[in-house]
Amino acid sequence: MNLSAGHGATSGNLFLDHAIPDRVQIQQFHDTKVDLRKGQKLAVGSYTYFPINALVSLSFILKNGYIAEIRQIGRDGVVGLPNFIEQNASLATATVLSAGSAYRIKADVMRDIFEGSSQFRMTTLQYMQAVMHEASQNVICTRFHSIAQQYCRSLLAAADRIGSETVHLTHEQLAVAIGCRREAVSLAARQLQLAGIIHYNYGKIIILDRKAIEARACECYHSVHKAFSIFFPPDDAGVIHNHHKSPAET
Numbered sequence: 001m002n003l004s005a006g007h008g009a010t011s012g013n014l015f016l017d018h019a020i021p022d023r024v025q026i027q028q029f030h031d032t033k034v035d036l037r038k039g040q041k042l043a044v045g046s047y048t049y050f051p052i053n054a055l056v057s058l059s060f061i062l063k064n065g066y067i068a069e070i071r072q073i074g075r076d077g078v079v080g081l082p083n084f085i086e087q088n089a090s091l092a093t094a095t096v097l098s099a100g101s102a103y104r105i106k107a108d109v110m111r112d113i114f115e116g117s118s119q120f121r122m123t124t125l126q127y128m129q130a131v132m133h134e135a136s137q138n139v140i141c142t143r144f145h146s147i148a149q150q151y152c153r154s155l156l157a158a159a160d161r162i163g164s165e166t167v168h169l170t171h172e173q174l175a176v177a178i179g180c181r182r183e184a185v186s187l188a189a190r191q192l193q194l195a196g197i198i199h200y201n202y203g204k205i206i207i208l209d210r211k212a213i214e215a216r217a218c219e220c221y222h223s224v225h226k227a228f229s230i231f232f233p234p235d236d237a238g239v240i241h242n243h244h245k246s247p248a249e250t
């Protein structure tokens with residue numbers, strides 16, 4: 001696949017748009033689009049996935065049965081990054097949290113693309129730098145910020161990564177992401193709903209007032225937000241999201 005640089009690519013995945021900024025070349029990826037269902041385990045040893053509007057969790061299952069989530073990936077990234085270098089290199093489990101679509105590319109094809117395109121390699125390095133920043137920030141967040149702040153951060157990040165203010169996640173899934181008890185997440189959500197900032201029922205959370213929830217999120221959200229800014233075009237109003245208006249602003 002010839003990956004000449006250009007402008008105007010609109011794949012739906014921000015990583016691909018930056019790595020392959022040519023509309024003709026990016027069009028070839030549309031033939032690989034697949035639908036991902038909630039709860040599906042992705043075959044990251046054989047394929048690399050570029051989510052469009054799906055949300056995927058990378059996690060480890062501990063010996064005691066607990067799930068430790070590493071990070072979530074949506075339209076801002078790639079699932080199966082180790083495939084760029086070596087097949088079957090990932091030890092994490094990739095599970096679809098929120099259903100949607102993605103591009104699915106065979107691992108050997110991704111290695112050819114990675115080796116053959118300097119633009120793609122540069123984008124990968126930029127992405128890895130942003131991911132490492134996020135990992136470092138998450139360590140700080142879990143040590144110094146409240147569950148309520150972390151809830152706001154996690155909810156905003158999920159909304160950014162699927163490109164919607166309606167997030168299909170349960171309180172249990174958000175508790176795993178934060179690393180706390182579900183009851184603590186439910187309490188944080190209840191307080192935000194009473195304040196008119198979100199509305200939720202089982203498995204569905206709607207952000208009603210984005211400015212208010214951003215104000216309640218810890219500094220970690222804005223720090224990670226800035227780290228991923230490289231993947232948005234210069235005229236984009238957001239960094240890893242579009243600024244949606246709340247019903248009160250429309």
